[in-house]
Amino acid sequence: AQTVTQSQPEMSVQEAETVTLSCTYDTSESNYYLFWYKQPPSRQMILVIRQEAYKQQNATENRFSVNFQKAAKSFSLKISDSQLGDTAMYFCAFMKPPITSGTYKYIFGTGTRLKVLA
Protein backbone atom coordinates (compact mmCIF):
# COMPACT_ATOMS: atom_id res chain seq x y z
CA ALA A 1 0.00 0.00 0.00
CA GLN A 2 1.16 3.50 -0.75
CA THR A 3 2.05 5.76 2.15
CA VAL A 4 3.19 9.36 2.39
CA THR A 5 5.22 10.56 5.37
CA GLN A 6 5.89 14.13 6.42
CA SER A 7 8.18 13.86 9.41
CA GLN A 8 8.16 17.54 10.39
CA PRO A 9 4.84 18.48 12.06
CA GLU A 10 5.90 22.11 12.52
CA MET A 11 8.62 24.37 11.20
CA SER A 12 9.44 28.04 11.33
CA VAL A 13 11.64 30.25 9.17
CA GLN A 14 12.64 33.88 9.19
CA GLU A 15 11.25 36.08 6.45
CA ALA A 16 13.50 36.13 3.35
CA GLU A 17 15.28 32.91 4.32
CA THR A 18 15.05 29.48 2.75
CA VAL A 19 13.29 26.46 4.22
CA THR A 20 12.96 22.85 3.10
CA LEU A 21 10.01 20.62 3.92
CA SER A 22 10.55 16.89 3.68
CA CYS A 23 8.30 14.21 2.25
CA THR A 24 8.94 10.53 1.70
CA TYR A 25 6.62 8.01 0.13
CA ASP A 26 6.42 4.30 -0.35
CA THR A 27 5.20 2.69 -3.54
CA SER A 28 6.01 -0.12 -5.93
CA GLU A 29 4.52 1.81 -8.85
CA SER A 30 6.64 3.35 -11.60
CA ASN A 31 4.01 5.72 -12.99
CA TYR A 32 2.73 8.27 -10.50
CA TYR A 33 2.48 11.95 -9.69
CA LEU A 34 3.56 13.94 -6.65
CA PHE A 35 2.13 17.22 -5.43
CA TRP A 36 2.66 19.84 -2.77
CA TYR A 37 -0.46 21.67 -1.63
CA LYS A 38 -0.69 24.71 0.61
CA GLN A 39 -3.54 25.24 3.06
CA PRO A 40 -3.54 28.71 4.64
CA PRO A 41 -5.74 29.58 7.63
CA SER A 42 -8.59 30.25 5.20
CA ARG A 43 -8.62 26.46 4.71
CA GLN A 44 -8.54 26.67 0.91
CA MET A 45 -6.26 24.01 -0.58
CA ILE A 46 -4.00 25.42 -3.28
CA LEU A 47 -1.54 23.61 -5.49
CA VAL A 48 2.06 24.70 -4.99
CA ILE A 49 3.91 22.37 -7.33
CA ARG A 50 3.46 19.14 -9.28
CA GLN A 51 5.97 16.49 -10.37
CA GLU A 52 5.51 13.63 -12.80
CA ALA A 53 7.54 10.60 -11.73
CA TYR A 54 8.83 9.83 -15.22
CA LYS A 55 10.43 13.27 -15.45
CA GLN A 56 13.88 13.45 -13.92
CA GLN A 57 14.00 17.23 -13.95
CA ASN A 58 12.89 18.82 -10.70
CA ALA A 59 9.80 21.00 -10.96
CA THR A 60 10.04 24.68 -10.08
CA GLU A 61 7.44 27.41 -9.66
CA ASN A 62 8.91 30.81 -8.91
CA ARG A 63 10.22 30.64 -5.30
CA PHE A 64 9.15 27.01 -4.90
CA SER A 65 11.20 24.06 -6.09
CA VAL A 66 11.38 20.37 -5.34
CA ASN A 67 14.16 17.89 -4.90
CA PHE A 68 12.75 14.70 -6.38
CA GLN A 69 14.82 11.60 -5.65
CA LYS A 70 12.91 8.73 -7.22
CA ALA A 71 15.18 5.94 -6.05
CA ALA A 72 15.10 7.23 -2.50
CA LYS A 73 11.35 7.96 -2.76
CA SER A 74 11.87 11.46 -1.49
CA PHE A 75 10.09 14.63 -2.60
CA SER A 76 11.15 17.68 -0.59
CA LEU A 77 9.88 21.22 -1.11
CA LYS A 78 12.22 24.19 -0.94
CA ILE A 79 10.80 27.66 -0.40
CA SER A 80 13.25 30.46 -1.17
CA ASP A 81 12.93 34.05 0.02
CA SER A 82 10.16 33.09 2.43
CA GLN A 83 7.30 35.55 2.76
CA LEU A 84 4.75 36.07 5.52
CA GLY A 85 2.06 34.87 3.11
CA ASP A 86 3.76 31.48 2.96
CA THR A 87 2.54 30.76 6.48
CA ALA A 88 0.29 27.74 6.05
CA MET A 89 -0.06 24.00 6.37
CA TYR A 90 1.75 22.17 3.57
CA PHE A 91 0.66 18.76 2.37
CA CYS A 92 2.59 16.35 0.23
CA ALA A 93 0.43 14.06 -1.92
CA PHE A 94 0.96 10.96 -4.06
CA MET A 95 -1.33 10.03 -6.94
CA LYS A 96 -1.44 6.75 -8.83
CA PRO A 97 -3.71 6.77 -11.85
CA PRO A 98 -5.57 3.56 -12.67
CA ILE A 99 -4.14 1.87 -15.72
CA THR A 100 -7.11 0.82 -17.91
CA SER A 101 -8.93 -0.32 -14.78
CA GLY A 102 -7.98 -0.58 -11.16
CA THR A 103 -8.07 1.67 -8.17
CA TYR A 104 -7.21 5.30 -8.28
CA LYS A 105 -5.05 6.36 -5.36
CA TYR A 106 -4.61 9.85 -3.98
CA ILE A 107 -2.73 9.76 -0.69
CA PHE A 108 -1.94 12.81 1.41
CA GLY A 109 0.65 13.16 4.13
CA THR A 110 -0.32 14.50 7.52
CA GLY A 111 1.07 17.95 6.79
CA THR A 112 3.77 20.33 8.00
CA ARG A 113 2.71 23.57 9.64
CA LEU A 114 5.05 26.32 8.45
CA LYS A 115 5.26 29.67 10.18
CA VAL A 116 7.19 32.52 8.58
CA LEU A 117 8.49 34.97 11.18
CA ALA A 118 8.84 38.69 10.57
Add this chain to the structure above:
Amino acid sequence: DAEITQSPRHKITETGRQVTLACHQTWNHNNMFWYRQDLGHGLRLIHYSYGVQDTNKGEVSDGYSVSRSNTEDLPLTLESAASSQTSVYFCASNDRLGDTQYFGPGTRLTVL
Protein backbone atom coordinates in the same frame (compact mmCIF):
# COMPACT_ATOMS: atom_id res chain seq x y z
CA ASP B 1 -14.56 32.76 -13.58
CA ALA B 2 -14.90 29.01 -13.18
CA GLU B 3 -15.05 27.82 -9.61
CA ILE B 4 -15.96 25.00 -7.28
CA THR B 5 -18.37 25.67 -4.45
CA GLN B 6 -19.58 23.72 -1.46
CA SER B 7 -22.68 24.14 0.66
CA PRO B 8 -23.34 24.45 3.45
CA ARG B 9 -20.04 25.77 4.82
CA HIS B 10 -20.97 24.69 8.33
CA LYS B 11 -23.46 22.06 9.44
CA ILE B 12 -24.45 20.68 12.82
CA THR B 13 -26.56 17.56 12.88
CA GLU B 14 -27.54 14.77 15.21
CA THR B 15 -26.50 11.14 15.22
CA GLY B 16 -28.65 9.03 12.93
CA ARG B 17 -29.82 11.80 10.63
CA GLN B 18 -29.26 11.79 6.90
CA VAL B 19 -27.06 14.63 5.70
CA THR B 20 -26.20 15.73 2.17
CA LEU B 21 -23.29 18.00 1.35
CA ALA B 22 -23.37 19.74 -2.00
CA CYS B 23 -20.50 20.26 -4.41
CA HIS B 24 -20.83 22.23 -7.64
CA GLN B 25 -18.12 23.02 -10.16
CA THR B 26 -18.25 25.20 -13.23
CA TRP B 27 -14.92 24.04 -14.67
CA ASN B 28 -16.72 21.37 -16.74
CA HIS B 29 -14.27 18.85 -15.28
CA ASN B 30 -14.82 15.15 -15.79
CA ASN B 31 -13.39 14.06 -12.45
CA MET B 32 -14.76 14.95 -9.04
CA PHE B 33 -13.62 13.87 -5.60
CA TRP B 34 -14.68 14.00 -1.97
CA TYR B 35 -12.18 14.02 0.91
CA ARG B 36 -12.38 14.35 4.63
CA GLN B 37 -9.73 16.11 6.68
CA ASP B 38 -9.02 15.13 10.26
CA LEU B 39 -6.17 16.02 12.58
CA GLY B 40 -3.34 13.54 12.26
CA HIS B 41 -4.67 12.04 9.03
CA GLY B 42 -4.27 14.69 6.36
CA LEU B 43 -6.92 14.31 3.66
CA ARG B 44 -8.47 10.95 2.93
CA LEU B 45 -10.38 10.05 -0.21
CA ILE B 46 -14.03 9.09 0.35
CA HIS B 47 -15.50 8.73 -3.16
CA TYR B 48 -14.67 9.84 -6.66
CA SER B 49 -16.29 10.01 -10.08
CA TYR B 50 -14.81 9.97 -13.56
CA GLY B 51 -17.98 11.26 -15.18
CA VAL B 52 -21.76 11.18 -15.28
CA GLN B 53 -23.22 7.99 -13.81
CA ASP B 54 -19.78 6.86 -12.63
CA THR B 55 -18.91 6.59 -8.93
CA ASN B 56 -16.09 4.79 -7.13
CA LYS B 57 -15.17 4.12 -3.52
CA GLY B 58 -12.09 5.63 -1.96
CA GLU B 59 -10.22 4.48 1.10
CA VAL B 60 -12.80 5.66 3.68
CA SER B 61 -16.14 5.16 1.92
CA ASP B 62 -18.09 3.32 4.64
CA GLY B 63 -21.17 5.31 5.68
CA TYR B 64 -21.01 7.62 2.65
CA SER B 65 -22.57 7.59 -0.81
CA VAL B 66 -22.42 9.79 -3.90
CA SER B 67 -24.29 10.07 -7.16
CA ARG B 68 -23.35 11.85 -10.38
CA SER B 69 -26.33 12.81 -12.50
CA ASN B 70 -24.61 15.67 -14.33
CA THR B 71 -21.11 17.00 -14.91
CA GLU B 72 -21.32 19.88 -12.45
CA ASP B 73 -22.50 18.23 -9.22
CA LEU B 74 -21.35 15.47 -6.91
CA PRO B 75 -23.40 15.48 -3.69
CA LEU B 76 -22.09 13.49 -0.73
CA THR B 77 -24.67 11.77 1.47
CA LEU B 78 -24.20 10.45 4.97
CA GLU B 79 -27.00 7.94 5.27
CA SER B 80 -27.02 7.84 9.07
CA ALA B 81 -24.61 10.34 10.55
CA ALA B 82 -22.23 9.15 13.26
CA SER B 83 -20.01 11.15 15.62
CA SER B 84 -16.97 9.63 13.89
CA GLN B 85 -18.01 11.53 10.77
CA THR B 86 -17.42 14.89 12.42
CA SER B 87 -14.82 16.37 10.09
CA VAL B 88 -14.06 18.96 7.46
CA TYR B 89 -15.13 17.79 4.02
CA PHE B 90 -13.51 18.95 0.79
CA CYS B 91 -14.74 18.52 -2.73
CA ALA B 92 -12.28 18.72 -5.64
CA SER B 93 -12.25 18.35 -9.39
CA ASN B 94 -9.91 18.07 -12.35
CA ASP B 95 -10.08 17.31 -16.03
CA ARG B 96 -7.34 14.68 -16.28
CA LEU B 97 -6.24 12.41 -13.47
CA GLY B 98 -2.65 13.61 -13.49
CA ASP B 99 -3.62 17.25 -13.28
CA THR B 100 -3.81 19.28 -10.13
CA GLN B 101 -7.07 19.09 -8.28
CA TYR B 102 -9.05 22.27 -7.68
CA PHE B 103 -10.53 22.27 -4.21
CA GLY B 104 -13.68 23.79 -2.83
CA PRO B 105 -13.62 25.86 0.38
CA GLY B 106 -14.68 22.95 2.59
CA THR B 107 -17.67 22.10 4.78
CA ARG B 108 -17.25 21.72 8.52
CA LEU B 109 -19.66 19.03 9.71
CA THR B 110 -20.34 18.38 13.38
CA VAL B 111 -22.35 15.32 14.39
CA LEU B 112 -23.66 15.51 17.97
